[in-house]
Amino acid sequence: MEDDSRDDALDSISALSDPARRRLYDYVSSRDTPVGREEAATATGMSRTLAAYHLDRLAEAGLLETGYSREPGRQGPGAGRPAKRYVRSERETTVSVPERDYRLLAGLLTDAVAVDDSGRLLASLTAAAEERGRAGSAPTVPLVQELRDRGYEPADGTQGADAGITLRNCPFHRLARQHPDVVCGINHALIRGVLEGRDDDPDRAELVPPDGRCCVFIRPAP
Template sequence: METHGEDAAVQAVGALADPARRRLYDYVSSKDEPVAREDAASATGMSRTLAAYHLDRLAEAGLLETSYARDPGRGGPGAGRPAKRYVRSARETSVSVPPRDYRLLAELMTSAVAADDTGRVREALVSAAEAEGTRSATPARTLETELRDRGYEPSDADGSDITLRNCPFHRLAQRHTDLVCGMNHALLRGVLAAHGDDPERARLDPQEGRCCVVLTGSF
């Protein structure tokens, strides 16, 4: 791992140590569409100037990405300049002290499983994932808390199904989609079973920008 890469990751994670920046980052991350400074300031209870300062620092750290757009319905002469907007960066940031490369290990292992023509290793992985979901779940917590703590960012905003806005295995899923999504699906089936819920609620429904699994029904 290159030194400048480590330094950038440390600086990015360090940017979230400030409570105000963490609130802004969490708010922007909770939205599917780019967020305007005014909206972020209002949602986090700070002035627009302060919010803009912290948002730009988060963008400089690589945690947010920026774009410019006018509000819907505003255009043409006199509409003013497009406003700066922020969205969570697709770039992953992690820090390990001392340096460890579990990501490389995971990529090597998934590549090896994908290369197994017999399908036996894949079956063993799916079985192990479902068993791990059952074993490691904490039924004393709500299902929403369980999913949130595992990094899925669950949302039932549409009132019908629970979508998972983040995939904890995103990078691996990009390279080995079928394998990783199948493992993820099995893991969530195990989590549901541990919570006394119906494992069949977990279904594969790949969509751009979110986890490949959807849970039918609401919390």
């Protein structure tokens, strides 16, 4: 299920009000592979029992998804039973008070751009995205932090300096699934604008085939 009812969304958001659950959710969200209870407990500094309790509450709230698998590298006889593991849910949870439906408007605009055979709407929107990125960039803030503030969930900054920056989340995921050519191009232009606004090389932003992450990869600085 991609959309929550308003009550379900409020319940999901309220589950994150507990600091321990928020730490666990942030940790699981930061990992590329499913996380076991032991790993999550160690990473967040709590007991395994307490971590398991909060992880299950997050799963009940629809914020995490669960599955069972063995420890990486442990296969065959003696590997033990598969353990419960957690990953971030693909479901989007949004709350607006009072209720607004900006996603509907964004969807309508994206639909219109997608069927415009002239390409003029897409060109105008791409140019606007790049300009918005330039105007809204924050050169005094580290690039990884700025990308995090924009919802991209960049990989760890120390890795990014040497190996480029992988963006683990697409802030426009729902629209990108419907019209990838349109939305990924706009997203690429936005990040190019952010880099240019920082006096950085906009060509560091490369459009790559999406694999569940953002469609843009930022190459290492020269």
